[in-house]
Amino acid sequence: MSVDPLLVRARGLWERLASVPVSFAPNGGVRVVVSAESGLCPAGWVGVVTLGGSAIVTAPSEDTAAMVHDALTGLPVEAVADADAVREVLSVARVLGPAALAYVSADGFRPVDPGLLTVERLPGEHQDLRGLEKLAGEEDTGEAGLEEITSPAFVVRQGGHVVAAAGYRVWPGRTAHISVLTAPAWRGRGLARTAGSATAAHALAADLLPQWRARVPASRRVALALGFRELGAQLSIELA
Template identity: 70%
Template sequence: MSMDPSLVGRARALWEGLARVPVSFAPAGGVSVVVSPRSELCPVGWVGVVALGGSAIVTAPSDRAAVMVRDALGRLPLEAVTDGGLVRKALPVARVLGPAALSYVSPSGFRPVEAGALSVERIPAAHPDMRSLERVAGHEDAGEAALDEITSPAFVVREHGEVVAAAGYRAWPRRTAHIGVLTAPEARGRGLARVTGSAAVAHALGAGLLPQWRARRTASRVVAAGLGFEELGSQLSIEIA
């Protein structure tokens, strides 16, 4: 399937800016490695890799790390540079975060989901019921969704008065809306993530923002695809041993 060039261009501009030093995705493919101690592609002191639309950019925290990474990743095919298992074989790796799929949607590609009999409520992001949902969902899932960081309203579904699913987005640079979705364990598998996620995406598109869906798990990627998101690439963070 061909990728939407306007989505690829906007997504690349976002991550090029997050690198915090001048760097560009090579138009003909390949991997561009730069030194950027302040990079926001990854945790501080780590190596950040983002592949989008057939090429990749990489930020390294030091000149020494950049040389190691440039040599190691240069020997890998492009589709392998965000593969944690293959990168571990090429580099002395202490820890890896990801890979996470990066997906985006345009207004014309968005496939909204009707709530049907469900009622989607809009509440403040700081509402105590949001923290209750995070406790029920558990630390790992709540951290992945990062609903405590959203700058939009929260779009929620309740059952018996309790919030069992919620979605929202955090405003990122380049007019990007980073979507987060969370469902209580006992309420999963019933389409609630699509319903609340749809409301959050519609709100972002209405504000003229570019919705971004970052997902490590297959279930989350399926939800994004159901809403019309195009998977354009992936992200990996590497701590060099």
């Protein structure tokens, strides 16, 4: 059986973020572990990540892990990161996600020709990025997480103002977690694809694994256009 290097690297990242020894079952299935320090979800929540037909789940306590194990192992793997399916078997107060997890290799990357657009590089803390966040609004800004990037920001301007930007934060396992944000009035014009392409190219040149995590269909389409492959999903669950 051939091994998918992209899947191996992606799984290695989330196994490490679980903060306790756990691995994705090679033949599918759900593995539940106790991890109070899990990086799969907010503190005190249940974290679910599915990749390549297998899932790992972290719970904050033994009792919660036992309950979650009994509930989720009765579901098909593809359903354990489905908020509606999870609500059928667990008492849920809130969820974050699900978000698709997509990755790209150097061989699969499809860069975008910016054409007449100019992609400018700015420091990640540049004040012009904060101006874009004001245009985008609190919800979209929080979803993008542009303020967390550790790479340069790759931006597109119109009328002197930054209207689209992308960058990445270096995660464990040499992963580049990509953030993309476009001002509402400028969406649907390929600007996110242009900025995202420059960001992914920068990450690949540094031998990092680009990760695109997205809930919004438009963002997922941008990633797919750049050659990213959706390998799984992430869901965080706060139990009632």
